[in-house]
Amino acid sequence: MRKKGKHTLHPDKWIDLYADYLYNYTMARVSKPEVSKDLVQETFFAGLKSMKSFEGKASERTWLVAILKRKIIDYYRKINSNKGRAEVRMNFYSDGDNQGDWLEERVPQTWGSDADKKMENEELGGVLNDCIEKLPEKYAMVFKMKTLRDFSTEQICKELSISSSNLWVIVHRARTQLRRCMEDNWFVK
């Protein structure tokens, strides 16, 4: 415990006071329970290690959240460099004269006259979830933050330390892949 500002640290109470808050905070961003637990634990450890640098200007919780934010960015960078890169199947020609055109085999198909009826079917939710599961993790992470949890573009960019054009490329790829997946598994079967 050090006293410079008006706030002090009490690591023995961290888990009781902040574990749930930090866990929820993390889940809303990375969506994975196991990963979230690990990140929260790492945050506590990192906090313990850097207690000396706590100046008491911010509350204990704010200080821990600041550490957690760094951990989330690190995690995002890790999934971005590992597997997030190449495995999304492209929908458009990436070079040559027809760069940016639809790949022939990826052209959207007509969904048929029963599409509206199919949208009301209760099984659709399960098919959609399977499709989301198939997304590479970093696409799923950004897509859920944007679509499910209504994070603003600015906030996502800041929290994951990415540019807005980068964000839209990710949302675009996630959505074209989901559209395609729903077409294959639900609308045109």
Add this chain to the structure above:
Amino acid sequence: MFKFKITCDQATTICDKSQYRKATLLEILRLRIHFINCKICALYTKQNNRMSRIFKKNMREDAFCSMTKEEKEAIHTAFQKKTSMN
């Protein structure tokens, strides 16, 4: 000079942005002009609107309100080990 012509990749990106009301008027204009010659992207856009409705209706938050007592215990034990080492 202002470029009106965009690729299908760019057109569908604009369409995706517009699903979150984040496309600019200029972008929407480019998209509309693109539709004149591209029925594929017009179809994509129609389906994309449907996809937005599907997401809204079917994407639900998993319950993740808290960690279990055991999970907290586990962190606590690991934590105590660290503290005693310091």
